[in-house]
Amino acid sequence: MSGPAGGFRLCPSCGDPGIEFRDGKQWLCPACGFEYYHNVATAAGIIIDCSGQILFVERAREPRKGCLALPGGFVNPAERAEDAAVRECQEEIGWFPLQMKFLSSFPNVYEYNGISYNTCDFYFYAQYYVDPGDDVVPVPDETASVHYIRLQSIPMDRVAFPSLRRAIEAYRLLVGTP
Ligand SMILES: [Zn+2]
Numbered sequence: 001m002s003g004p005a006g007g008f009r010l011c012p013s014c015g016d017p018g019i020e021f022r023d024g025k026q027w028l029c030p031a032c033g034f035e036y037y038h039n040v041a042t043a044a045g046i047i048i049d050c051s052g053q054i055l056f057v058e059r060a061r062e063p064r065k066g067c068l069a070l071p072g073g074f075v076n077p078a079e080r081a082e083d084a085a086v087r088e089c090q091e092e093i094g095w096f097p098l099q100m101k102f103l104s105s106f107p108n109v110y111e112y113n114g115i116s117y118n119t120c121d122f123y124f125y126a127q128y129y130v131d132p133g134d135d136v137v138p139v140p141d142e143t144a145s146v147h148y149i150r151l152q153s154i155p156m157d158r159v160a161f162p163s164l165r166r167a168i169e170a171y172r173l174l175v176g177t178p
Contacts, residue, residue, distance in 0.1 A: 007115070014034065016032065025039060026038070042081060043119045045088070045123055046070055051129055056148075056154075060140070068149075070167075071093050100125060121164070151177045
């Protein structure tokens, strides 16, 4: 049955090859009744705006290695999206904003190790009048480097994910930048 690339070829419960993938999210084994929902995963990121310069991280890992992304990542079980965004900030750049606001959420597809994960990406924003300077330190393995890019000048073809491009557009509308 067709499913997420790299998905189950045999039922993980009974080993039957007749396992089916339905509605873009459900694995069902007619032989034993095994069900697994490949549900939408939640991710969170923060637009850190320093007087019109947006903090981007250059991704150190696949997917989209070398592309521009925000500090952010997947929400853990029992974690709030806000807390995940702050935790990921700390893990990737060694610093996090103390206050932020919700911007919007957008769907995305995250390809990792041969599996497609449908995600719902939550975007927050934090505004500063000065950049955090030396407090921001790219954490090796997570972040290749940190870049500050003017909101009007973001090279959209280097932005890692379609949901992030939509978030940038939403933020431009919010702050009135053409
Ligand atoms: Zn089965």
